Amino acid sequence: MRIEQFPENVQPHLIPDVDGTLVYRCLGCENRFDISELLYTCPNCGEVLLLVDSAPERLKKISPELWRQIFDYRRMLNQASLRGIYRYHEFLGPVIPLNAVVYLGEGHTPMVEANERLQEMVGGRFLFKNDGQNPSASFKDRGMASALSYINFLVRSGKLSEVLAVCASTGDTSASAALYAAYLQPGVKSAVLLPHGKVTAQQLAQPLGSGAAVFEIPGVFDDCMKVVEALSERYNVALLNSKNAWRILGQESFSYEIAQDFEYEMQQKAVIVPIGNAGNITAVMNGFLKFFDVGITEHLPKIVGVQSTHANPVYKYYLEPDVERRRFVPVQVRPSVAQAAMIGNPVSMPRVIELVEAYNRKAGQKSVFVVEVEEQAIMDWELIANRNGHIACTQGGESLAGLVEAIGQGIIDRDDLVVVDATAHALKFAGFQEMYFEDKFPPEFEIVPRESLKNAPELVQAPGVDVFPTPNTPLEGEAFHRFVGETAKTIADRLNLKAR
Numbered sequence: 001m002r003i004e005q006f007p008e009n010v011q012p013h014l015i016p017d018v019d020g021t022l023v024y025r026c027l028g029c030e031n032r033f034d035i036s037e038l039l040y041t042c043p044n045c046g047e048v049l050l051l052v053d054s055a056p057e058r059l060k061k062i063s064p065e066l067w068r069q070i071f072d073y074r075r076m077l078n079q080a081s082l083r084g085i086y087r088y089h090e091f092l093g094p095v096i097p098l099n100a101v102v103y104l105g106e107g108h109t110p111m112v113e114a115n116e117r118l119q120e121m122v123g124g125r126f127l128f129k130n131d132g133q134n135p136s137a138s139f140k141d142r143g144m145a146s147a148l149s150y151i152n153f154l155v156r157s158g159k160l161s162e163v164l165a166v167c168a169s170t171g172d173t174s175a176s177a178a179l180y181a182a183y184l185q186p187g188v189k190s191a192v193l194l195p196h197g198k199v200t201a202q203q204l205a206q207p208l209g210s211g212a213a214v215f216e217i218p219g220v221f222d223d224c225m226k227v228v229e230a231l232s233e234r235y236n237v238a239l240l241n242s243k244n245a246w247r248i249l250g251q252e253s254f255s256y257e258i259a260q261d262f263e264y265e266m267q268q269k270a271v272i273v274p275i276g277n278a279g280n281i282t283a284v285m286n287g288f289l290k291f292f293d294v295g296i297t298e299h300l301p302k303i304v305g306v307q308s309t310h311a312n313p314v315y316k317y318y319l320e321p322d323v324e325r326r327r328f329v330p331v332q333v334r335p336s337v338a339q340a341a342m343i344g345n346p347v348s349m350p351r352v353i354e355l356v357e358a359y360n361r362k363a364g365q366k367s368v369f370v371v372e373v374e375e376q377a378i379m380d381w382e383l384i385a386n387r388n389g390h391i392a393c394t395q396g397g398e399s400l401a402g403l404v405e406a407i408g409q410g411i412i413d414r415d416d417l418v419v420v421d422a423t424a425h426a427l428k429f430a431g432f433q434e435m436y437f438e439d440k441f442p443p444e445f446e447i448v449p450r451e452s453l454k455n456a457p458e459l460v461q462a463p464g465v466d467v468f469p470t471p472n473t474p475l476e477g478e479a480f481h482r483f484v485g486e487t488a489k490t491i492a493d494r495l496n497l498k499a500r
Contacts, residue, residue, distance in 0.1 A: 009066065010066070018096070019090070023054050026045060050351060053094070059090060080101075092253060102152055126417070127419055140172045142283075143250040164237045166237045167239065170194075171200060190213070191212060193216075194215070195218075196216040198339065200430075251280055254287065272400075272403050278346035284303060289359060304369045306371055308398060310334035312331060315372040369406065376446065393428060395424060403420055436453070462490040
């Protein structure tokens with residue numbers, strides 16, 4: 001639609017102006033820093049940063065009802081820069097001009113309600129939000145669209161040149177970073193560090209295909225992260241891990257989309273997300289808080305973070321009920337099928353601690369929870385979900401297993417409508433499915449396949465057929481008709497089909 005076709009009160013707001021002042025706020029010493037240069041930690045105390053609007057009251061000059069209309073009518077615009085996460089420009093990147101926005105099709109991923117059979121198995125009503133339908137097939141594209149749009153703005157304004165973007169990854173971050181950096185060539189190039197042998201073949205293919213420099217490092221993700229941090233401290237590179245506050249900012253769009261798809265009514269709603277480096281749950285909390293503070297939504301949904309027993313530092317932190325006695329202790333991770341969440345020392349833990357306290361306080365009750373699940377449950381529930389029409393990855397299986405656990409603990413009520421985060425596309429983790437079907441999981445994964453969930457192709461060579469076709473020697477005449485008829489009969493017998 002053309003702008004002049006929209007209601008007159010909405011027209012002036014549909015195309016956002018560059019407005020507001022974002023600053024980095026340190027979660028340790030509370031100092032604030034200008035965003036004209038890329039910062040990842042506080043120059044004074046070394047703590048992580050959050051991007052905050054230094055004049056948030058400007059957002060309240062527009063009524064909640066008008067904000068809802070603005071976002072709803074923007075759905076009908078054909079302007080590329082507003083079709084992705086920057087539909088919520090005023091909340092995500094008000095300092096970024098629209099001509100600097102990088103849009104590759106990210107955001108606004110579908111929420112698909114589980115079928116009745118699966119909901120009965122789980123014990124509650126829920127929907128999958130399929131973030132695997134982002135351009136690089138994971139939720140990481142939300143944060144990369146934000147981080148690379150800001151880098152693009154700095155390059156265009158002459159504040160940066162010849163940028164080398166670097167990241168550590170368990171797979172999805174590297175794929176996303178390499179994709180978005182490739183779009184901005186030649187001004188931006190990328191390098192990614194991966195734990196050797198800990199990334200699926202499908203995920204490894206993505207940064208290689210995008211032309212990134214790919215380095216495999218002995219150890220696990222946490223070791224790669226230390227190397228990347230050293231690079232960002234000593235050399236002129238742009239760090240693209242969730243230590244980068246722009247990444248967290250972009251991922252807030254997940255919350256805004258959920259609110260809009262529920263027509264901004266968040267009462268009796270809950271969101272389940274896996275926790276790895278803790279950037280995602282940080283962003284989800286912060287996004288809902290921003291809409292709540294402005295009045296766009298009148299309620300805060302429950303948020304449940306999920307961790308595997310093989311990588312559970314956040315879960316262990318919140319086991320201590322006494323806030324004063326809580327101490328964060330990193331853990332040594334063990335092999336996990338939820339590879340993206342296999343992180344023992346999450347960078348965003350300080351952000352989580354602050355935002356959980358703020359979220360519960362504003363909700364007026366405990367509304368953020370953390371549960372842990374077994375590796376067996378992660379793999380089983382992923383396969384069960386996909387057998388019921390979904391495309392959940394292993395992290396989606398972790399989220400679904402977390403929902404089952406949360407229902408069992410009474411965290412989720414039967415009246416709650418739940419959004420379950422499937423962070424990536426199932427095909428990225430097809431190797432784990434193959435290991436399950438073939439019963440080839442190494443013992444350290446602690447996964448024993450259930451016979452009812454196994455599946456494998458079956459070669460059909462019908463009895464009574466003497467000659468079979470090959471790619472180079474197709475059958476003809478009677479031999480061909482005999483092959484087709486006997487093969488169809490054999491398959492019908494295996495499937496117990498009744499003749500017409």
